[in-house]
Amino acid sequence: MKHYNCKEELKLIIKDYPFLCKICKKEKALIEIPSQKIKACKNCYNNFFENKIKKTIEKYKMIKPQDKVGVFLSGGKDSSTLLFVLKKLYPDINLQAIFVNLGIRYYSDKLEDLVKNFCKNLEVPLFIYNLPEKEGYRIDDFIFTYFKNKVCSACGAIKRYLFSKIAKELELNVIATGHHLDDTVSIMLNLFFQGDFLGIAKLQPSLPPLFPNQVKKIKPLYTTPEKEILYYALLNEIPFENFKCPHADITPSKKIKELLTKLEDENRQIKYQLLSVFTKKLIPLIKSNYKEEVLSLCIKCGELTSSQDKICSRCKRVELLEKIDNKTLELTKEEFEDYIKNLNSNWVLIDLKNRENLLNESIKKLKRFFNSYRDKHIFLTASEPEIGYLFTLKLRKLNFKAYNIKTV
Ligand SMILES: [Zn+2]
Ligand SMILES: [Zn+2]
Structure with a gap:
């Protein structure tokens, strides 16, 4: 278990090409832009990457100048790269980084240190929410419940609740998340296999608040492939974790992601094609056929829920934890x-x-x-x-x- 050694990884993607950058034709080419198969210099790679994100933000009108934009950092490359690029593209907007310490032993504290350093160097204010201190339980405790073999799913519900709660506390208007092209397409396919069409319709690059008092959720990396994020993070020495969460499960969408990567060898555009079919054909069709979901407020925590008994999935999970009398590990x-x-x-x-x-x-x-x-x-x-x-x-x-x- 070690932190990402950027220098070592960087050596693997930086090549000594015997020709000039195909874009500016001035500097030496040293890295390939994965989705374009074009060899570029560092500057042109960065410009290409940042411009794509800027275009996505503008196309979907994601950010207004007066917005307070929150980025939840996980310690991973996607959210950290997102914060880095937002700061670079929009130095004047009100950016707020947030880290939730989930109390995963030998893991969460290391991530917290990493994120603290990163935000300090980037000069972005960081808000830290310590789950065990604030709410008296840690994600590890789910090992004592029937969620023991799907801790990620329990954790997901807790995090969604916290995002919404913290956003209100910090008076954010917008939450930006690091979901990229590979995430989006694999989640869409997974939901498709499950027949969860309403879930697919929710996977939009910009989701307006569902209720007054809620925040807008945006995905500026929506059309950016994961590999390009990795290259950008390494190229710009953005620190990120290289140790796996001890609870990480092999989820169906992770399997689909691997499958897509294999298909990509034969068809370089497959992810873009799927995204386009989903967003341009399927989602409009779903929206025209489905009634709006009935949402109410959870009687325990006050957050939104679609559950008929008006107790949200986060509160149901926390109830399970309250029944455990011995959490000794x-x-x-x-x-x-x-x-x-x-x-x-x-x-x-x-x-x-x-x-x-x-x-x-x-x-x-x-x-x-x-x-x-x-x-x-x-x-x-x-x-x-x-x-x-x-x-x-x-x-x-x-x-x-x-x-x-x-x-x-
Ligand atoms: Zn260049
Ligand atoms: Zn609740």
Whole structure:
């Protein structure tokens, strides 16, 4: 687990082409624009990239000069690049960066540090919302619920609620998100396979507020391919995370994304074609056939919901967490000594040193190794607490009663 080493990655995409930039014909060509297959210099790459975003913003009238625009940073390349480009294109608009610390151990705090540095250097004000401190739970706690194998989905509902709540708190008019072409097309296809046409109709580049008091949501990277964002981020040394969230699942839209990338080898325009079919043909058709969704306010939190019982999906998930009385996943050595006093020797302590490669092995192998401890409380120590914690999460997903002992 390391931060992105821009220098190393950059070497892979920067080439020493023996000819001049195909755009300005002055500087040396050093990078390919993926969607155009044109070799350009750094300046021309940046101009091409930024102009495309500017055109999208203007075409859909996304931002007005008096708007207060919020960008939720995840620590990933998409949201950070978006903030960077907005600041560069519109130095005078009121930009506000926001980071939600979701309390994912060995992950969220690292992202927070990264985002803090980034915003400081960029001179954009940053608002940090610490979920465990403010609301008393962390995303990791979903490991104790039936969401244990789809934590991302629970997390998504929590984040949508927080975006809306924080936007009101900070009096934002607009939230800009880093959804790019690859995201949009794969989500559209996934919704299409599920028959969720109303969901497809909502995937517009600019979504006006659904209710008074709500914000407008915009996607300035809507027509930008993911690869071009990666190249831009590396070229401009935008810091972003290179460690995966320990809860990241392989979702259907991720699989579709991979499939699309394969199809792209045969048809370079496939993503643009799909986007065009969806936005120009399908979405207008859906809109003319569907009635507006009936929305009401959640009786618990006051945010919008389409649920008939008027309790939003965020509140339903939080209710699940409130029912858990023991959320222990991690203990210090002293806490451990104390904890086992009540366990009537129904526990085992396992040192993972020399076995840490099991983390990358199949679930089957992991299960086989731990199966004889199925009924016991399993306490783990590893060379680094982070590794022990990753094992703990994996085992919890498989219904083992695992705990990490922080040895360092
Ligand atoms: Zn050039
Ligand atoms: Zn609610």
